[in-house]
Amino acid sequence: MAFRSEILIKLDKKGRVLLPAAFRDELPADDRGAFVLYHSPTIPGLVNGNSRAGFDAMLDRLRAEALGPKGSLKVALDDEAFDPAGYLSAGARTVSLEPDGRFTMPAEFVQTLDATDGVMLVGKVEKFQLWNPARWQARRDAEREKMAAFVRGLSGGDA
Amino acid sequence: MAFRSEILIKLDKKGRVLLPAAFRDELPADDRGAFVLYHSPTIPGLVNGNSRAGFDAMLDRLRAEALGPKGSLKVALDDEAFDPAGYLSAGARTVSLEPDGRFTMPAEFVQTLDATDGVMLVGKVEKFQLWNPARWQARRDAEREKMAAFVRGLSGGDA
DNA sequence: GGGTTTCCCATGGTATCCCATTGTATCCCG
DNA sequence: CGGGATACAATGGGATACCATGGGAAACCC
Numbered sequence: 001m002a003f004r005s006e007i008l009i010k011l012d013k014k015g016r017v018l019l020p021a022a023f024r025d026e027l028p029a030d031d032r033g034a035f036v037l038y039h040s041p042t043i044p045g046l047v048n049g050n051s052r053a054g055f056d057a058m059l060d061r062l063r064a065e066a067l068g069p070k071g072s073l074k075v076a077l078d079d080e081a082f083d084p085a086g087y088l089s090a091g092a093r094t095v096s097l098e099p100d101g102r103f104t105m106p107a108e109f110v111q112t113l114d115a116t117d118g119v120m121l122v123g124k125v126e127k128f129q130l131w132n133p134a135r136w137q138a139r140r141d142a143e144r145e146k147m148a149a150f151v152r153g154l155s156g157g158d159a
Numbered sequence: 160m161a162f163r164s165e166i167l168i169k170l171d172k173k174g175r176v177l178l179p180a181a182f183r184d185e186l187p188a189d190d191r192g193a194f195v196l197y198h199s200p201t202i203p204g205l206v207n208g209n210s211r212a213g214f215d216a217m218l219d220r221l222r223a224e225a226l227g228p229k230g231s232l233k234v235a236l237d238d239e240a241f242d243p244a245g246y247l248s249a250g251a252r253t254v255s256l257e258p259d260g261r262f263t264m265p266a267e268f269v270q271t272l273d274a275t276d277g278v279m280l281v282g283k284v285e286k287f288q289l290w291n292p293a294r295w296q297a298r299r300d301a302e303r304e305k306m307a308a309f310v311r312g313l314s315g316g317d318a
Numbered sequence: 319g320g321g322t323t324t325c326c327c328a329t330g331g332t333a334t335c336c337c338a339t340t341g342t343a344t345c346c347c348g
Numbered sequence: 349c350g351g352g353a354t355a356c357a358a359t360g361g362g363a364t365a366c367c368a369t370g371g372g373a374a375a376c377c378c
Contacts, residue, residue: 002215002218002248003248004195004197004248004249004251004252004253005248005249005250005251005252005253006249006250022252022253040238041236041237041238042236042237042238042239042240043238043239046238048238058235058236061231061232061235062232062236065232122249123248123249123251124242124245124248124249125218125244125245125248126235127235129238140249143241143246144246146241146246147200147241147243147246147247148200148201150225150241150243151200151201154224
């Protein structure tokens with residue numbers, strides 16, 4: 001249960017996108033009919049995806065760690081208090097998969113991705129990301145640099 | 160559980176490669192049906208391989224070391240922060256083994272290896288590597304030099 | 319009722335399954 | 349211990365199943 005690989009998928013003229021088999025297989029076996037898309041809280045043009053269970057688990061951890069044990073009660077009552085989990089939920093949508101593994105990309109996400117004819121699906125272990133292909137290209141190059149620097153910085157000597 | 164030996168395996172016209180019996184036997188007994196291929200983070204033309212468990216264990220250690228104990232929540236949310244485990248995951252693919260021990264090499268890896276008709280499988284203890292045979296030849300010569308120098312430099316007296 | 323969404327069918331390409339072949343270890347047996 | 353029998357490893361190839369994608373038609377919805 002870990003999302004891997006990067007796959008370029010077509011966005012057809014009807015707004016449909018295929019969730020690749022490699023990703024579908026990572027969804028919980030008892031809940032393959034739908035998953036969650038949500039806006040990245042830190043990168044404007046990025047959309048994240050996860051199984052419903054995975055997304056919910058993240059929200060739970062968020063509330064537990066960010067608000068403490070009494071957080072959920074407070075958040076249920078105090079509309080003034082900022083609730084990060086609520087914020088993410090507002091920007092999230094449950095999308096259902098067609099029997100053939102495709103889903104209709106909600107217009108709002110097409111817009112933030114600025115996607116025209118393709119979407120890059122990228123596995124990030126416990127979630128996956130949807131990128132504009134061109135933007136992913138740039139991002140990937142930057143990450144390669146950071147990875148090289150990270151490896152160089154590992155203690156243990158340069159041998 | 161340690162990968163050893165170097166074995167030259169054919170890449171047939173259908174893109175299939177045999178995972179040698181010596182390597183298959185090193186996969187966990189309860190998960191022999193698939194393993195993970197991933198791009199080397201430091202050497203451009205090199206592909207690494209490991210069992211799913213071995214790869215996942217490496218990602219866990221990576222995150223523990225790179226992010227500290229509280230990092231998991233941050234990494235789940237902050238798409239801007241660099242996540243080495245996520246980087247490796249994006250460049251990884253789970254490949255399933257056929258009953259006869261072969262697997263189809265994903266085109267992306269064939270390309271980075273620049274493999275035409277053969278792949279050199281090299282055991283590196285807790286993982287293995289897939290090399291272009293010619294490049295491995297050069298690499299091996301270089302390593303032989305380094306090994307000799309390393310042993311010469313070992314403390315413990317000149318006997 | 320026009321545009322959208324969902325379902326279904328079609329198609330090309332790839333991957334998977336299965337069967338076959340060859341060579342090399344290993345085994346058995348007197 | 350020799351010799352054949354056997355098992356398995358490595359490879360090739362045909363047939364089938366599945367993946368990714370396009371498009372038509374029915375269902376839907378203010």
